[in-house]
Amino acid sequence: MNSERLGIEICGKRDEHLDHQLASRLAARVASGDLSPATIRNVERASFRAVPDGLELEDDAVERLRRLCQLWDVRILSRGVTSHRRFLGPIIVMAKTLLFKVLQFLLKDTLHQQRSFNAEVIRALAEMSTKGGSNGKVA
Numbered sequence: 467m468n469s470e471r472l473g474i475e476i477c478g479k480r481d482e483h484l485d486h487q488l489a490s491r492l493a494a495r496v497a498s499g500d501l502s503p504a505t506i507r508n509v510e511r512a513s514f515r516a517v518p519d520g521l522e523l524e525d526d527a528v529e530r531l532r533r534l535c536q537l538w539d540v541r542i543l544s545r546g547v548t549s550h551r552r553f554l555g556p557i558i559v560m561a562k563t564l565l566f567k568v569l570q571f572l573l574k575d576t577l578h579q580q581r582s583f584n585a586e587v588i589r590a591l592a593e594m595s596t597k598g599g600s601n602g603k604v605a
Contacts, residue, residue, distance in 0.1 A: 540581055544566055547563050
């Protein structure tokens with residue numbers, strides 16, 4: 467493993483906490499035999515950049531892409547079900563929690579399709595941004 471390349475860079479910035487988590491999870495998967503050194507070398511050689519190096523974007527375009535990157539992963543999140551009713555409250559909370567789990571299960575495939583679509587749209591937008599101007603500069 468090449469520890470110099472290990473890490474995730476988003477919009478030119480690295481997060482040390484994410485780098486540490488990635489390194490520990492990768493080490494665990496190698497130790498368990500899930501990943502071979504050949505697989506790791508293949509991934510190290512691959513490029514996962516949405517846009518090429520040297521792309522110049524205006525600040526507002528970068529901010530829009532950054533927001534899209536943060537929002538693409540659609541999930542049903544529980545907000546913590548509560549009830550103020552003294553006697554019926556526990557029953558209401560249990561029913562809402564059960565309903566939430568059922569909805570999560572029923573919408574699992576639909577949300578997966580939506581996440582895939584969102585990721586492709588972001589990739590396409592980033593690609594169009596590289597072709598937006600003759601000098602690579604996008605407003």
